Amino acid sequence: MTVIQILLAVFAAFGFLAAVSRFRRGGIGLKQLTLWTLLWGAVIVVVLRPETTSDIARRLGVGRGADVVVYLSIAALFYLQFRLFARVEDQERQITKLARELALKDLKE
Amino acid sequence: MEKRVIVIPAYNEEKTIGDAVRGALHVADRVLVVDDGSSDRTSEIAAAAGAAVVRHAVNRGLGGALGTGIEGALRLGADAVVTMDADGQHRAEDAKAAFDRLAEGDVDFVIGSRMLEGKGNMPARRRFAQFLGNALTFVLFRKWVSDSQSGLRGMTRHAAERIRLRSSRMEVSSEFVKEIVDKRLRLAEIPIEAIYTDYSLSKGQSFAVGIQTALKLILRRLLD
Secondary structure, eight states, rough: OOOOHHHHHHHHHHHHHHHHHHHTSSSSSSHHHHHHHHHHHHHHHHHHHHHHHHHHHHHHTTOOHHHHHHHHHHHHHHHHHHHHHHHHHHHHHHHHHHHHHHHTTTTTO | OOOOOEEEEEESSTTTTTHHHHHHTTSSSEEEEEEEOOOHHHHHHHTTTTTTEOSSSSSHHHHHHHHHHHHHHHHHOEEEEOOOSSSSOHHHHHHHHHHHHHHTTTOOOEEEEESOOOOOOOHHHHHHHHHHHHHHHHHHHSOOOOOTTTTOEEHHHHHHHHOOOOSTTTTHHHHHHHHHHTTTTTTTEEOOOOOOOOHHHHHSSOOOHHHHHHHHHHHHHHOO
């Protein structure tokens, strides 16, 4: 096993543990815990047994295993970015609503 | 007699808000200034000039302030609402013209267009940006308005109750057009004259902000 494999595996394990602790404290729901578990689990599998990606690559018709990882990562990042964008927009709207209610509270006819 | 309320969103406009309010009071029963979290004396000066003032605790942008102003005008019992800029570029008589046009009863919404008459006084760069704004608004919402970015608009109570603004920033001008289309409001444009001063020009959308506004509009259209 190479050093980079160990480092990445430890990193993924920390990611998983962080997700579990957030779930315990009620920060995230069961659905999100499952998602994160799957994600970090997949990272650990790929790190420890890189040949699995070649297998997936062959089935998907992509050249190399490493390419599959890059493609999927980019897709995942785009998705997360989108979610973040949507959430920020939503919060902006809520703050506006809050500012509006506070501002209009004392307005009398 | 119907109750006429003018809404003026203002963010750090202490230099011009006093005159804007005094002018507006000549043609409306109430003037409501929405101080969008200014750090200067906008609120005090507006109140001293005779406006009802509400204040956002934090700056929310033009769209947020207009939404608050329209909601506030409805709470004040307005039968018709006209929005004006605080930078002194709109003339009170044009606000009156907007109210009068609404009072004719055949339209729900009026937009004061700087392009119908006297377009000569709009600086060329402004006019070009204006055209881009109109074109984008048309492509996105299928409605051609000669001055889609105008800050002088009038609406009946009926229209004000139906319009839902979601944008918090500059893209709100185009969002009004979207709402007019979606809610099937009857729109008229009236010619207005804008007074361009160095001050009011510095307060408008810069080119960079214009690009941002455009991108947001496109993104929102794609996501909705």
